[in-house]
Amino acid sequence: MTVSDDKPQAAVIGGKSFTAVAINCAAKAGEWIKTKLGNYSRLDIKYSPQDLVTEVDKGSEKLIRSLILTHFPHHSFLGEEGVEPGPAASAKALEDVKDAEYLWIVDPVDGTTNFVHGFPFFSVSIALAHRGEVIVGVVYDPMRDELFLAERGKGAYVHGKRMSVSGEETLASSLIATGFSADQQYALPLNMKGLQALAPQVRNIRSGGSAALHMAYTAAGRLTGFWEIGLNSWDLAAGALLIQESGGVVTDTNGNPYHLGVRNVAASNGKIHDEFIGALKQAEAQA
Structure with missing residues (x-):
């Protein structure tokens, strides 16, 4: 990986760059996923009718896992498709590997x-976590060929340019994003309470359907903030570092600091964060 004065220096172990491997994996998987758009052969339902999986999800994870373990065979790996559906299984899968020295998520x-x-x-x-702390995060959008990259302590970048969060200082001037959980018993009703409460208080709300991209867009200043109930470590780990390294704030919906076990997330440019959390609290939509 070429290093210049205005780009992040790659984290390296034994001459191998964690960041370069993460970028390469994301790019290769993204290219392959794009070729499968409209061309997948099997659709399965996981946790609920809104929780879908195709052979493309599984193939992408297999590709990424193989590439990572080729470079770092002693590292641990946590991928969505290797975990049974449902919140309990997700929590247990993270618990089983959370003490790993190096964990790819x-x-x-x-x-x-x-x-x-x-x-x-x-x-x-x-994302790559070292003893529970995310040190590298990559989110790649293959349709726009946009790669969002962060290394702890070295900033966050898109198109090779440093990212920074937006400047809005009030909820009233904010563009916020959320998502709609596949968990219709617990997470979705809470998210709907938050949506109903926040919609009149903000400039507008968006729901694109990819938590990782919502986090990346918050880091890039395209969104002021994002919240969602019932996510998993693989939805949030890379995006959380992107936001933190862009000057923003990531907590749970109660305002507690982000860690890998957070499932109910609130992320923002920092300036609106207290007001954001306060609005969720008032709506009893924090989880």
Whole structure:
């Protein structure tokens, strides 16, 4: 990976760049996913009718896992498609590997429903955590060929340019994003309470269907903030570092600091964060 004064220096172990491997994996998986758009052969339902998986999700994860373990065979790997559906299984899968020295956390297609419908808003999300702290995060949008990259302590970048969060200082001037959980019993009703409460208080709300891209857009200043109930580590890990390295704030919906076990997330440019959390609290939509 070429290093220049205005780009982040790659994290390296034994001469191998973590960041270069993450970028290469995301790019290769993204290219392959794009060729499968409108051309997948099997659609399965996981946790609920809104929680979909195709052979493309599984193939993308297999490709990424193989590439990573070729370079770093002793690292641990947590990918969405290697985990049984449902919140309990997700929590247990993270618990089983959370103490790993190096843990790669991967969502091979974040936005599968969009992919299935040909709606061009999905991404590949790859993060690397060192002893529980995310140190590299990559989110790649193959349809726009946009790669969002962050290294801890070295900033976040898109198109090779440094990213920074937006400047809005109030909820009233903010463009906020959210998502709609496949968990219709618990997470979705809470998110709807938050949506109903926040919609009159903000400039507008968007829901693109990829949490990783919502996080990346918040880091890039395209969104002021994002919240969602019932996510997983692979949805959030890379995007959380992108936002933190762009000057923003990531917490749970109660305002507690982000960690890999957070499932209910609130992220913002920082300037609106207290007001944002306060509005969710008032609506009893924090989880």
